[in-house]
Structure formats: C-alpha cells, structure tokens
Amino acid sequence: MKHYLSINDIDSLHDWVDEAITLKKDPYLFESLGKRKTICLLFFNNSLRTRLSTQKAAMHLGMEVMIMNFGNEGWALEYGDGTVMDKGTSEHIKEAAQVVSQYADIVAIRAFASLVDKTKDDAEEVINGFAKYATIPVVNMESSVGHPLQALADAITLKENETKKRPKVVLSWAPHPKALPHAVANSFVQMMKLQDADFVITHPEGYELNPELTQGCQIEYDQDKALENADFVYVKNWSSYSEYGKVLSWDTNWTMTQQKLGQAKFMHCLPVRRNMIVEDAVLDGGQSLVVQQAKNRIFSAQLVLKKILENL
Numbered sequence: 001m002k003h004y005l006s007i008n009d010i011d012s013l014h015d016w017v018d019e020a021i022t023l024k025k026d027p028y029l030f031e032s033l034g035k036r037k038t039i040c041l042l043f044f045n046n047s048l049r050t051r052l053s054t055q056k057a058a059m060h061l062g063m064e065v066m067i068m069n070f071g072n073e074g075w076a077l078e079y080g081d082g083t084v085m086d087k088g089t090s091e092h093i094k095e096a097a098q099v100v101s102q103y104a105d106i107v108a109i110r111a112f113a114s115l116v117d118k119t120k121d122d123a124e125e126v127i128n129g130f131a132k133y134a135t136i137p138v139v140n141m142e143s144s145v146g147h148p149l150q151a152l153a154d155a156i157t158l159k160e161n162e163t164k165k166r167p168k169v170v171l172s173w174a175p176h177p178k179a180l181p182h183a184v185a186n187s188f189v190q191m192m193k194l195q196d197a198d199f200v201i202t203h204p205e206g207y208e209l210n211p212e213l214t215q216g217c218q219i220e221y222d223q224d225k226a227l228e229n230a231d232f233v234y235v236k237n238w239s240s241y242s243e244y245g246k247v248l249s250w251d252t253n254w255t256m257t258q259q260k261l262g263q264a265k266f267m268h269c270l271p272v273r274r275n276m277i278v279e280d281a282v283l284d285g286g287q288s289l290v291v292q293q294a295k296n297r298i299f300s301a302q303l304v305l306k307k308i309l310e311n312l
C-alpha cells in the first residue's frame, strides 16, 4: 500500500482488524521497522486524539515524528493550476508537497471540509493535492470527505465488543449547534458496508449523506424504530449534504439517552458535546465505548504506518 486516503485502500477489513488487535497485544513488536524514518503530521485543523494517537503509533514503530499546525503556522496554500497568485495565497501545493517530501518519509494530513464549497470539498483538494505532488506516501488524518483512521479504529472496537456473528449497528444523527462535516459518518458508512452486520442509518429528513456512499444502505427516518434491538449505536452529528453545510435542525428529541440506548453499546468518535449529542448518563455509564475507540486510534494508525513502512 502506498497511500492511506480512504476506506477503499483497505484490501481486507477482516484481516486488518485482526492484525491491529494483534499489534495492540504487543505494540513494540515492530519497533525497529521505522528506525531512521520520519513522519510529518500536518494539521490544518484542531485535534486531540488524531495528533496524539498517530504520534504514539509512530513511536511504537520507532519513527521520528515532526508535527506542524499548518492551518495557523504555514503559508496559505494555492491549489489551482495556472493561478495568478495575486491574492491571499503565498505558496503552491506543488512546491509545498515536494518540499515536505524532502524532510519526511511519510506525510499525514488533517484538512477538514470548508462546508461552503461542496465541489471543492468533494474534490478533496488538500489531501489529493498532497497525494498528487508529494513523492512520499500520504495518510488521511481526516479530510473533507473521510476519516478512515477513525473508521478503522471503530471496526477494531466493534470486533472487540461483538457478542454475535451479525450484530445490529445503528448510525444515528444527533443535534449540534454548529455545522459539522460529514467525514466521520461517511467513512463509518463505507466501513460498515464491508462488515457482516444489520446496518441502519437514521436521521431527520434533509440530513441524507452523499447518496453515492449510502447506496444499498437501510435508511430509517424514525429513530425509535431504527434503534429497536440494536447492539451498537454510533451517534454523530453532521450538517446537511443536500443543503450543503446548513444546520436544518437542533431537535433534541434526537439526543441519545440511556432509555433510547437500551442494552446497546454506545459509540462516538469524540469530541462530544454532553447533553446535546448524548446525555451524561450514557457517557458515564458502562455501555459507552468512546474511550476504547480513542485508544484504538493508536492501533489503527500503527497498522496503517506499518503497512506503508513495509512497502517503502
């Protein structure tokens, strides 16, 4: 594998999850693999889990780690071909990506959706620009369209907690005061399509995700109905895709409660707004898997870096 840009770069989810669980048992087993190799983590947006878990994963593999908050410390990048750069941008992605490639062996990038320009966001100009012009492998640490490291960690967490062969997994929208991107939900959907599970997506009308991604998925607008007999409930807010980037509803009837959760396990990628997305009782109770999901971010990143290092 050269790049890890989306869930489509996973050749066998089942094998990857098993290998990540093996790595988790002995994280330093491959500590020589990354010796004298450098990973550069470029953040155009904030992070807690992605930054620290990817750094930790690289450390387990013996790598050197360089981190830059590109969003507020780097030059404003230009992506257009043939642009006369007489406005706000100072450096072209062509040079930036090639220059980073002189300093590191792998580059990992976080660049969220603008939620303003759907065409540009769907084109993933930052991550695809780096993949096009860098001469080293590129890892997606959440782009405008996907968060494949999170979805791989979620697959690991599902496997660790499954009690039946074909669990019922529900992805439920929840209210949030700000417009949030679709990346986590998109990658979760893509990952679930690779699973043997009864998978249901529930959200208010108007919150349909990109239909190209949800094609073939069961969509249920009645949250109570969707949650019946669920084994896992993954809760996430996202803004409207059809009315791009808009918040259409704050309906707190969609907030996840202990009563609605029933016996199911609760999942969320974090950070989470308490008593907006989910009530305290769920997060503080024994059915919440959110900290385990965050821990598994180390091993999803470590598996991806290991596969790339083995191919360098």
Ligand code: CP
Binding pocket: 046, 047, 048, 049, 050, 051, 142, 150, 269, 270, 271
């Ligand atoms: N889940 C996740 O990606 O967390 P951060 O935004 O804190 O990295």
